Amino acid sequence: MLKVAALGLALAAPAAAAMSKGFNRVLDAVVRIDVREVAFEDGAKRFAASIGSGVILSPDGLVLTNAHVASPRAVELSVTLASLERVSARLVGWDHWTDLAVLQLDLPEVQRRGLKFTHAEFGDSTRLYVGQTVYAVGTPFGLTRTATRGIISNNNRYFEDSRGVNGYETGAFNTWLQTDAAINPGNSGGPLVTEDGKVVGISSRGYLGANNLGFAIPASTAQRVVEGLRRGAGITRSYIGLVPRALQDLENFYALALNTGLLVNSVDPGSPAARAGLRPGDILLALDGAKVDGRFPEQLPPIQNLIASAPVGSTLRLTVKRGPLTTELAVVTEKLESRVGEEWVLEKWGLSVRQVSRAFARENQLETTAGVCVIGVQPGFPADVAGLSRGDIITKVNQQPVDSLDRIKGVHAAFEARPAPVLVEAQRNHQVTLYVLKP
Amino acid sequence: MKSRVLTLVLLLLAPAVRAAELPALWAERLASVVAVEFYTESETERRPTVSYGTVIDRQGTIILPPIAVNPRLTPGQLKEFKVYRPGSAQGVAGVYLGQDALTGWHFVRAAASLARELAPITNFAAATRAEPALAEEVWGIGLRNKDEDFAPYLLVSRVALIQSLPQRTAVALQEVAGPGLPVFNRAGEFLGLAATSFGQSFVQFSRLDRSGAPVILVNVEESSAFQLAAEVLPHLGRVPANVFGRPLAWLGAHGLQPVDPEVAKFLRLDNQSAVVVSEVLEGSPAEQAGMKARDLILALDGQPLPRLKPDRVVAAYVEREVERRRPGEALALTVLRGEARLTLAVVLREEPRLMSEAERKYFDRIGLTAREFVYGDAIALRVKAATATGVIAHFVKPNGPAGVAGLRTDDWVKEIDGVPLTTFAAAAQQLAAIEADPQRPEFVLLVSRGGETAVLRIKLK
Numbered sequence: 032m033l034k035v036a037a038l039g040l041a042l043a044a045p046a047a048a049a050m051s052k053g054f055n056r057v058l059d060a061v062v063r064i065d066v067r068e069v070a071f072e073d074g075a076k077r078f079a080a081s082i083g084s085g086v087i088l089s090p091d092g093l094v095l096t097n098a099h100v101a102s103p104r105a106v107e108l109s110v111t112l113a114s115l116e117r118v119s120a121r122l123v124g125w126d127h128w129t130d131l132a133v134l135q136l137d138l139p140e141v142q143r144r145g146l147k148f149t150h151a152e153f154g155d156s157t158r159l160y161v162g163q164t165v166y167a168v169g170t171p172f173g174l175t176r177t178a179t180r181g182i183i184s185n186n187n188r189y190f191e192d193s194r195g196v197n198g199y200e201t202g203a204f205n206t207w208l209q210t211d212a213a214i215n216p217g218n219s220g221g222p223l224v225t226e227d228g229k230v231v232g233i234s235s236r237g238y239l240g241a242n243n244l245g246f247a248i249p250a251s252t253a254q255r256v257v258e259g260l261r262r263g264a265g266i267t268r269s270y271i272g273l274v275p276r277a278l279q280d281l282e283n284f285y286a287l288a289l290n291t292g293l294l295v296n297s298v299d300p301g302s303p304a305a306r307a308g309l310r311p312g313d314i315l316l317a318l319d320g321a322k323v324d325g326r327f328p329e330q331l332p333p334i335q336n337l338i339a340s341a342p343v344g345s346t347l348r349l350t351v352k353r354g355p356l357t358t359e360l361a362v363v364t365e366k367l368e369s370r371v372g373e374e375w376v377l378e379k380w381g382l383s384v385r386q387v388s389r390a391f392a393r394e395n396q397l398e399t400t401a402g403v404c405v406i407g408v409q410p411g412f413p414a415d416v417a418g419l420s421r422g423d424i425i426t427k428v429n430q431q432p433v434d435s436l437d438r439i440k441g442v443h444a445a446f447e448a449r450p451a452p453v454l455v456e457a458q459r460n461h462q463v464t465l466y467v468l469k470p
Numbered sequence: 471m472k473s474r475v476l477t478l479v480l481l482l483l484a485p486a487v488r489a490a491e492l493p494a495l496w497a498e499r500l501a502s503v504v505a506v507e508f509y510t511e512s513e514t515e516r517r518p519t520v521s522y523g524t525v526i527d528r529q530g531t532i533i534l535p536p537i538a539v540n541p542r543l544t545p546g547q548l549k550e551f552k553v554y555r556p557g558s559a560q561g562v563a564g565v566y567l568g569q570d571a572l573t574g575w576h577f578v579r580a581a582a583s584l585a586r587e588l589a590p591i592t593n594f595a596a597a598t599r600a601e602p603a604l605a606e607e608v609w610g611i612g613l614r615n616k617d618e619d620f621a622p623y624l625l626v627s628r629v630a631l632i633q634s635l636p637q638r639t640a641v642a643l644q645e646v647a648g649p650g651l652p653v654f655n656r657a658g659e660f661l662g663l664a665a666t667s668f669g670q671s672f673v674q675f676s677r678l679d680r681s682g683a684p685v686i687l688v689n690v691e692e693s694s695a696f697q698l699a700a701e702v703l704p705h706l707g708r709v710p711a712n713v714f715g716r717p718l719a720w721l722g723a724h725g726l727q728p729v730d731p732e733v734a735k736f737l738r739l740d741n742q743s744a745v746v747v748s749e750v751l752e753g754s755p756a757e758q759a760g761m762k763a764r765d766l767i768l769a770l771d772g773q774p775l776p777r778l779k780p781d782r783v784v785a786a787y788v789e790r791e792v793e794r795r796r797p798g799e800a801l802a803l804t805v806l807r808g809e810a811r812l813t814l815a816v817v818l819r820e821e822p823r824l825m826s827e828a829e830r831k832y833f834d835r836i837g838l839t840a841r842e843f844v845y846g847d848a849i850a851l852r853v854k855a856a857t858a859t860g861v862i863a864h865f866v867k868p869n870g871p872a873g874v875a876g877l878r879t880d881d882w883v884k885e886i887d888g889v890p891l892t893t894f895a896a897a898a899q900q901l902a903a904i905e906a907d908p909q910r911p912e913f914v915l916l917v918s919r920g921g922e923t924a925v926l927r928i929k930l931k
Contacts, residue, residue, distance in 0.1 A: 274922065281927055284887075284914050297923040311923035312888060312916050354888060396852045396921050417732070430808070454736050456764070461852070462725040463748040463764055467732040 053228030054166075058178070060087040060151035061221060063111035063170040064096055064120075064134070068104040071374045074381035074409030078106070084169030084221030085110065085134065086230060087150045088257065092136030095257060096220030097235055098125045099196045101132040108134055111175065112148050124260035127199035127369065128268070129252055130235050132220075133260040151222060154229025156208065156249035159186045167212040167234045167245065169221025181212025181243065189328040190246060195236075199371050204268070204336040205252040206329050208232045214245030223247040268339035269364035271347065272302020273309060275335065277328045285314050285352070292316050292352065293325025293334055299393055307362040309351065316357065317350035339367060370394060374406065375436055377443040379450075380468055381412020386436045387424065395424075396461075401434045402426045405457070417466040419457060426463075427456035446470070492609075495658035496624065501525070501589035503611050503651050504532055505554040505620040506578055507561060510540065511547045513832045513839055513865050522613055522650040523553075523578065524663060526592065526706045530585025532564070533706075535650035536574030537666050544826045545713035553580040555587065556613055556622035568710030571718050572793040577709050591652055592706065596659035599700050602629050602640060607656055610647025610664060612692050625692060634778050636787040637701040639665065645692035653696045663702050667693035718821035719795045722754020723747045723761060724849065726788055728781040737766070737806070743775040743784045744768050744806065752848070752855055759816040762807060769804035792818065822846075822855075830864055831898045835905045836928065837870015838863055838877065842894035851882055851918070860884040860891045861898075863917070875928040877917060884923070885916035904930075 064083045069076055083100030087093070094110060101108055101122055108120045118136050125132035141148070159165075163183045171177050188207040195201035210223060214237040223232035232247030259266045276296035282289060292314040298305045315323055323334050341347055341364050349360040372386030384403035392400045405423040408415040419425075425433055428442045446453055450470030457464060502525045510517050521538035525531070532553065539548065545566060552561030562584040567577035580588065602608060606629050614621040627642035640653075640662060647653050647664035655661055669686040710716075725748025729737070734744060744766045750757045768774060770791050778784050795801065797820040805812050822845035830841040841864035848855035863881040866873045877883075884891060886904075891897045904913050915926045 276925065281914070281925070284912070284927070294925060296925055300921060312885060312925055393921065418730075452732075452736055454733070458748070461748060462727050463746050464727045465729055465733045465746060467730075467736050469732065 051227055054224070054226065055228070056149050057086075057151045057222065057224050057228040057230065058168060058176070059113040059149040061085070061113065061168045061176065062087060062094060062148075063173075063175045064094070064100055064220060065107075065109040065111070065117075066101055066105050067107040068102065069106050070104065071376040071383040071385075072407040074376065074383050074407045074412060074414065075378065076376050082170055082173050082217050083219045084217065084234070086168075086220075086222040086233070087136070087148055088153075089150050092120075092138050092141065092148070093123070093257070093261060094120060094134040094136060095222075095233060095253060096132050096134060097196075097233065098127045098130045098132045098199075098201075099235075100220045101125065101134055102127075102197065110134065110136060112146060113176070114146065114148075115175075116144070116146050118144075118146060123263060124265050126256050126260060126266045127196040127201055128203060128266070129205050129248055129256050130196050130201050131233065131248060131253055131256045131260070133257055151224075151228070151230045153250045153254050154225050154227075154231045156186075156231040156251045159183050159208065159225075159231055159249075161186060164226055165210055165212055165231065166224050166226075167210065167214055167218055167221060167247075168224065169218035169234060171213070171215035171217040173217055177218075179213040181210045181245075183208060184211050184244075185209040186249075187329045188246065189332065191332075193370070199369055202332070204332050204339055205248060206332050207235070207246040208249050210245045210247060211243035212245060213243065214247075218245075267343060268367040269341045269343050269345070269347075270302070270367035271338055271362045271364055272299035272304040273315070273338070274299065275315075275325055275331050277331060278314075278326045279328075282326070286355075287314065287352075290324045290326055291322065293323050293331070295351075301393070303362045303365055304349075304360075307349070307360045309349065309360055309362070310353065312353075314352040315349055316352050317348075319348050320350070338364070372404075373436055375440065377414075377439065379412075379443060379447050380414045380453075381409030382414035382419065383407040384425065384436070384439065397424065401432050403433055403436060403439055413468040413470070414466075417455070417468050418464075419455065419466055420459075423457040423459050425455055425457045427454075429454050430456075491658075492656075495654070496611075498589065499594060499652070499654060499658065500556055500611065500622055501587065502591045502594070503556060503613070503622070503648075504580070504588070505556070505613050505616070506532060506534055506538075506551060506564060507554065507616065508551045508564075508566070509549045510543055511549055513834075514867060516549075520616060521576075522648045524650060524652050525588045525590050527590045528585065530580035530582065530588055531567070531709060532578045532580060533573075533650070533663075534576040534578060535663075535666060536569075536576070538576050538650070539569070541826075544828075544830065551578055553578065553584055554616075554620050555584070556611070556620050559619045566713060568713040569715045570705070570708045570710055571715050572790060573705050573708060575705075575708075591660055592703065594652075594654065594658060594660040595699065595703060596655075596657075596661075601632060601638065601698055601700070602655060602661050604629055604632070608640075608642060608646055608653050608661060609656070610653040610696075611651050612645075612648045613651070627694065632698070634776075634783065636776075636778055636783050636790060638698040639701075640696050640698060641668070642694045642696070645689060645694045646696065647693060648691060649693045660699050660703075662696040662698040664693040664696045666695075668695055714824060714827050716820070717797050718824075719792050719797050719799065719818040720755060720821035721792045721801070721816060721818060722751035722756040723767070723788075724749040724751050726767070726785040728784045729766065730781050739768065739806075741777065742768065743777050743781075745775065745785050745788055747805075749849075755816045755819050756803075756814075759803070759814040760812075761803070761805065761814055761816075764807075765812075766806040767803055768806055768811070771802050772804070797821075828862075829894050829898075831901075832865070833901050833905045834867075835930065836872050836901060837867030838872040838901070839865035840883065840894070840897055840901060843882070847882070850880075852921070859893075860918075861894055871928050871930055872915075872926075875915075875926045876924070877915065877926055877928070878919065880919075882918040883915050884918055887913050888916075 085094040085096035120134040123133040188209045191202035222230040238244040274297035276294045295313040343366045370390040372388040374385045383406045387402045453468040455466045523532035523534045551564035553564040554561040562581045564578045609626045627646040631641040669688045673682040675682045726745040729744040801816045803814045828842040832839040840861040
């Protein structure tokens, strides 16, 4: 009987540790974030509201959250502190590739109102072990200050989604922590913490329709990104156009020693790698002399990150095996771009457009990046009446090439000032059609 | 005076007399219609298809509507043609002659034993080429299914509308004949051939969807639209010389898009139509004549493009004008490029090898039909035809080794086991060697899809 009780006590000990000073402190650093953002999708400017979570990282009021919570589309950010007081904030920077964003609390307002907050500290996410207890804290479904408990289910999960962050790419450069701590909509941006209150991850996404499959960005990635974002210039990455694939089970075919090399699955046409002569089916053995091992999918993000971390315009030395031969290729990196270009709405035409980026042009086999893509039309407005629809690529207005967003904005401004018919050339599935936008 | 009165009385009686003759007209004209059954053989199945046809000559030549044959099939896959007279359970053998590019008709010839019993539709051609009048009563023949011995039945309607699509097409109040079967007036004169039916829009309500969902219904057994005799009779002589319907005239102006009246007005094109050329195909007669992408075609041989409704019909008009010509013929195109009007002298050439002409071979153990890469593939894949090599995955067997590895229909296979493919023959040989080797555990393909490539490992055991 006594033994059982003692055992009970022993079991209770870690639970008591969960209520440590550190844990309480991190609870006080968790905030709710209310976001009002603008959307251009329907040929009109529309505003939408959403709720997310975040964690205060520094005494000067930097808040870390997800990129899918706070993006440059946000027009109003309001942060609810542990004291339940609301403070406004502004976006410092975002990085959709890692789904992270950094906000700055309005410090003058905080001081004027005499508000207090604490900040959390990062833990070492590389030392997490599967089975370790973690807590997710955040605002699921708007339920402020909710803590849920679980374990680290996997500490190196590969998850890449080309449209994962509101249509932007994510997950190519980091792996994720997987946890069974309940992560619901609204938890996004909240911290995943250990029992001693150290932030080891930022809760980011759950599988819809699954039970207890949550994902968080590891602190090791978050720390690096925060350092980059807090300087305000955003994160710049390098791009060479190599699309990798895990070698898994193909070592024999390529006559490779175990745990060597990465398979080049595709090379983007016209990319630096293509220009340097890299070909699909090649095996990348080393990057700048350092051996790479891309046998399993979870090994790909660190290798991709290695390429991305090279300064833009620098030369990477690729050691490549093609058939029995091994060659060296010198690839000059370009700046990495999202497929999603800048968006705008031409309100008098009821037309939402997005600039065609290099990645978008490549994906859609367009000859050039000149043009804007229609992302929405408003029923009954000139663009809709003329017959334009979502997915069309506008290449010319009034017989002038649309080489920038400004060009079409200019024609729209002229239309606004003095309405007159506008001739639009657009293509849909590479079929060219002319339209007239009438006042 | 007396005789005059008599004639007058007879004239007044005439329509009533003719109406009474319908059973006789019906019996005679039934000899012009047949049902044609054939099997389409694919890699894994054999499927019967039934289509209706109209007899065009005394040799027992029959035309089937364009939709009778799936365009993905090659003539080699069409087997065992049988021709049935209405109401007969006994079919006789037929031979597939090919498809004509201009009309889209498929030509089949019935065995001589049956040909004797048939009557060509030209027997019933009207003396004048006048179009039927609006509201004129028209009738046609429908055929039941095979299990009812293709029993013929009467359909009667009235002409509601006549349009150029661009072929002159009459639309009747309701279904008037089976698709591909003739339509007659009350005098028994041939008026036209029933086309594929129009889709009709309905709103479907259900218990689950009380607000209603729009649906388009198409009657596949009967049609209310028919192409007038003037679009049929002049083309009956276009019996293909070969199953691929060659010679085929080729221009190479691709993706013709109509210009709507608003745009025409903006461009100051009065009372005429135009089409935009989306793409000028590599090495084509259009390219050689100096045509550029985004040129607007205004006239053919000096004739301005007619205004046709709906707008898109004008693109079909241009295509038909090319198809009606032969390779080697000249065609003058008037185009608008920016502000300039230019005349391009094109000499049409023979169309490049078609998908239906491409060589293909099925590898059952791999679960893949490899097809020769043809010009049309280069267009679809947006690559240079002159330099593209490889084969196309024409068919991927569901759950076969290639399918399990992720290969999909229409994928472009560029390498096998790291060896870049050159000719179809070499690729077929390589695949055959892989398939014939029982020891072979796997092989690797490099495939391209939507401009991206992937390495696929295909496990054979």
